[in-house]
Amino acid sequence: MTEIRLALVGLGNVSRAFLKLLSQKITYFSEYGFTLTVVGVATRSHGIATNPAGINPALAIDAYLQGESIEKFHTDKRIYDTLDFIHQVEADILIESMPYCPDMGQPAIDYLISGLNRGLHVITVNKSGPAFAYRQLANLAREKAVSFLHEGTVLDGTPVFSLVRRTLPATQITGFRGVINSTTNFILTAMEEGLPLGDALRQTQALGIAETDPKHDLEGWDAAAKTAILVNALMDGNITPTAINRTGIQNLTTRTVIEATRQGRRFKLLAEAIRRDDQMITRVTPRLLPLTNPLAHVTGTAGG
């Protein structure tokens, strides 16, 4: 059995669901000859813990959810902060799942760079790194002969990056279009049913699918960050979210949305990219789609 040691930065919804899945798949992993041990967890407001013998994920999650510090699971020498954690923890894989960092991707980028520089494989489910510094991170990973993976940043559980890298060799992606933000998609569907935008937004917050800052979804920043990652990773692009031609749904009214449905059309916040000659054209904008377009039928939370 090979032991693979995981270090986690962030213990939010995604990390906790991931740890739960890990415990359900132990038999599967052992069939493939390896075990996974969580040797460190760094959180923003619940402390930091490292233990080379392994931290019990269920106990760490319990403490976290009860508002306690996870430092009682710490057995090593004092660790000062998250960057120090990344420098000290004896792990094989760093998993970063912090909330989005709208300040040009920092501090996530520095964390990812530190992990890669130490020779760790790095996995992020936070859009910040690959949206703002894809080229730098991918090049550093190649130089250090480790993986830099970010599958969870776009389309949730649907493997779009692995799809292209692992199953479409010799294929050049020249463009894409899609619905890639769940919150605005849910809101648009609710508005078609007569709800004002504000009420619809509150529903997405109650469902836990909205970003912390509602502007991030409504103004199209989330879709722009995902578009940047798709363009950088799949189309050999080199752009950041700020470079994307972006219009949100914040100025759409329920009346306009309903009026469109009466004409057999539907608003969707579409993310699009196309390479024309040497130019990369990227856009996030509400588009009126006829109901004959399959994308018009991606409703509710089905958008990724």
Next chain:
Amino acid sequence: MTEIRLALVGLGNVSRAFLKLLSQKITYFSEYGFTLTVVGVATRSHGIATNPAGINPALAIDAYLQGESIEKFHTDKRIYDTLDFIHQVEADILIESMPYCPDMGQPAIDYLISGLNRGLHVITVNKSGPAFAYRQLANLAREKAVSFLHEGTVLDGTPVFSLVRRTLPATQITGFRGVINSTTNFILTAMEEGLPLGDALRQTQALGIAETDPKHDLEGWDAAAKTAILVNALMDGNITPTAINRTGIQNLTTRTVIEATRQGRRFKLLAEAIRRDDQMITRVTPRLLPLTNPLAHVTGTAGG
């Protein structure tokens, strides 16, 4: 440079398009350190040729399309038939692209078994082998430590089998549903526009998307064969097309189809599989879908 030697059984539409693509991607392959050489081609009515130094694909295709025999490209000792070809040809990969073999998958299965037994990697774009003998072929390939690949048998260029095998580890597929036959899908769309079934069928034949025997599409055999492959390869099943609960579209009338659209619904020939406890439930049948279902908007030739 590593030379990879290809032997082709069949030189139909798919094979010819494949050879054209190969010639366009030579630079790409050389970047990865290999060259591809076609060392043998066996056809049903245009002869058989083998040449260890390589057969020029463009010249072989020209001869084939002009109705000539390809035997003028043959340099080796006499080859008697396709099975003899598979036993003699000095190749690394066997690519089988014959038309569908409704007679329980034969002779395709015997050809694939012979290739695997010789230790060749085997690729088929013909549904026959994986639909009627998936388990046997997959086990033999594993025993011989070679690949048995059949990505082109379902959904054309969309990599559904590689998607699961290579990008969804630790995932169990419990079911699927989809539109997987282009011909019937095109016909249903044309019938909604008022065309009788027979005229719509002739359009698909003119487009070159229909199977040789129209019954194969209309009665749902093609969809059943694809369903069997999906179930066998992705859900660890062990079924053949004949075991699938199957109803075709041959008894649908244009009047019925149009009447459905007036009620906001649309007929689709759906392929479905679901595992319930230890039972595998499989079905190919025309289903009336509401227009709110995204599958209702897979129209024309978009079905795979």
